Structure formats: C-alpha cells, structure tokens
Amino acid sequence: MQQQSDFFLSTDQDEQLAIGPGAFCFKGAIIQDGVEIIRAVNDVVAKAEFRHLITPGGRRMSVAMSNCGRQGWVSDHAGYRYQTTDPLTGNAWPVMPRILLATAQSLAARAGFGNFNPDVCLINRYRAGDRMGLHQDRDEGNVTAPIVSLSLGLPATFIWGGLQRSGPTQRFILEHGDAVVWGGEDRLRFHGVAPLKAGEHPLTKDCRINITFRQTGSLDTCR
DNA sequence: GAGTGTCG
DNA sequence: CCCG
Numbered sequence: 001m002q003q004q005s006d007f008f009l010s011t012d013q014d015e016q017l018a019i020g021p022g023a024f025c026f027k028g029a030i031i032q033d034g035v036e037i038i039r040a041v042n043d044v045v046a047k048a049e050f051r052h053l054i055t056p057g058g059r060r061m062s063v064a065m066s067n068c069g070r071q072g073w074v075s076d077h078a079g080y081r082y083q084t085t086d087p088l089t090g091n092a093w094p095v096m097p098r099i100l101l102a103t104a105q106s107l108a109a110r111a112g113f114g115n116f117n118p119d120v121c122l123i124n125r126y127r128a129g130d131r132m133g134l135h136q137d138r139d140e141g142n143v144t145a146p147i148v149s150l151s152l153g154l155p156a157t158f159i160w161g162g163l164q165r166s167g168p169t170q171r172f173i174l175e176h177g178d179a180v181v182w183g184g185e186d187r188l189r190f191h192g193v194a195p196l197k198a199g200e201h202p203l204t205k206d207c208r209i210n211i212t213f214r215q216t217g218s219l220d221t222c223r
Numbered sequence: 224g225a226g227t228g229t230c231g
Numbered sequence: 232c233c234c235g
Contacts, residue, residue, distance in 0.1 A: 056225040057225060057226075059226090059227095060228090061228080062227095063227080075225085079224070080225070080227080124227095131227095131228090132228095134226080135226075135227045136227095137227095165226080165235095192227075
C-alpha cells in the first residue's frame with residue numbers, strides 16, 4: 001500500500017493494481033464516464049426494475065438486482081441460472097447500452113483479455129447494510145471469459161479470496177470509478193462485499209451501483 | 224443443489 | 232469486526 005500525500009494530485013486515479021496473475025483493479029478508470037454510465041443504468045432499470053432475488057434456500061438477497069443484455073442472472077427457489085427474459089415481466093432484458101459494452105470491452109483488453117463479448121450485464125444496487133456473501137461466479141458456461149466489475153457511488157469493502165471458500169481473504173476498498181477484472185487462473189476466485197456503510201454520494205445518493213459483465217457462451221453473443 | 228445467507 |  002502506498003501512502004498518499006497531499007502534494008500529489010490524483011495519485012489514486014488510473015492506477016493499475018495486480019491482485020492476482022489474471023486479476024487487476026483499475027483505480028478511477030471510469031470516473032470520466034461515471035455520469036453517462038449512471039444514465040445508462042437508469043435507462044435499464046426504467047424497463048427492468050431493481051428487485052430482490054430469493055436464493056434457492058429461500059433467503060432474500062439484500063442487494064437489489066437488474067440485468068441488461070441477451071441474458072440475465074436470476075435466482076429463485078429453483079436455483080441460479082441465466083435466462084433471456086425478465087421473470088417480472090416476461091419481456092426480453094433491455095439491450096445493453098453501448099457505453100456499458102464499450103467500457104467493459106476496453107477494461108477486459110487492458111487486463112489482457114481480448115475478444116470479450118459479454119452477453120450479460122448484471123446491475124447490483126447496494127444500500128446501507130447490504131452485502132454479498134463470499135461466492136464464486138460459476139454459473140457461466142464460458143469460464144474462459146473474464147468477469148468485469150464497475151463500481152459507482154458509495155465505496156465498499158471488496159472481499160477477495162482464493163479458489164477455496166476456506167482459504168485466506170484480502171479486503172480492499174472499491175470507490176466510485178474503480179473497475180476490477182478477473183479471469184484466467186483467477187476466474188473462479190471467491191469474492192464478496194462487506195455490508196455497505198451508510199453515506200451520501202453526489203451521483204448516486206444513498207447507494208453503490210456495481211455492474212458486472214459476463215460471457216456465458218463461446219460464440220459472439222453480443223446484441 | 225444452493226452458503227450470492229445466517230448464526231454463534 | 233472476523234471467522235467458520
């Protein structure tokens with residue numbers, strides 16, 4: 001960890017931190033596009049509203065979710081899965097906004113993952129106290145493609161584990177504008193988010209928005 | 224199948 | 232708050 005000094009300007013912006021052989025945190029990478037990205041999220045959730053999914057075990061997830069793209073991640077009594085329609089409406093998920101796709105592809109490339117064609121864009125809204133338990137992203141057919149994660153609004157503590165749930169974890173803060181990309185041998189690492197601390201952000205007010213991109217198939221599945 | 228949650 |  002580097003100590004920050006008041007004499008340096010924006011030392012935490014566009015800094016690339018390796019958190020594994022195939023995993024990187026890009027500090028401040030999307031600050032420039034923050035307003036446009038949030039506008040895109042608002043457009044999506046106007047058509048597919050945030051909702052609290054239920055785990056197969058019957059527990060309500062604290063985080064509220066929506067999706068855009070060809071497929072969306074959902075969970076209910078029957079299990080975790082991807083599906084092309086919003087269970088609330090039966091409609092196809094909203095089209096993935098250009099700015100979101102372009103941002104994800106650019107970040108994947110910066111992390112060394114070319115030809116990333118995400119067909120899923122999962123949007124998670126965290127409010128005070130909301131958390132995400134340690135888990136692996138393993139519902140995707142294509143574990144070759146990386147995961148790209150964007151953080152907007154309030155800061156959160158990211159919990160970054162290993163390939164086994166019981167292994168050691170590291171914690172670091174994800175702030176507005178940060179991006180994390182993980183793939184390759186880090187693709188199945190356990191990860192989670194500590195309970196969000198209450199706060200106020202100029203762009204998102206009382207919440208943190210996390211956007212993750214996944215590619216479920218090997219073909220070109222963009223739309 | 225479900226621990227992307229809850230409890231001690 | 233952290234761990235299991």
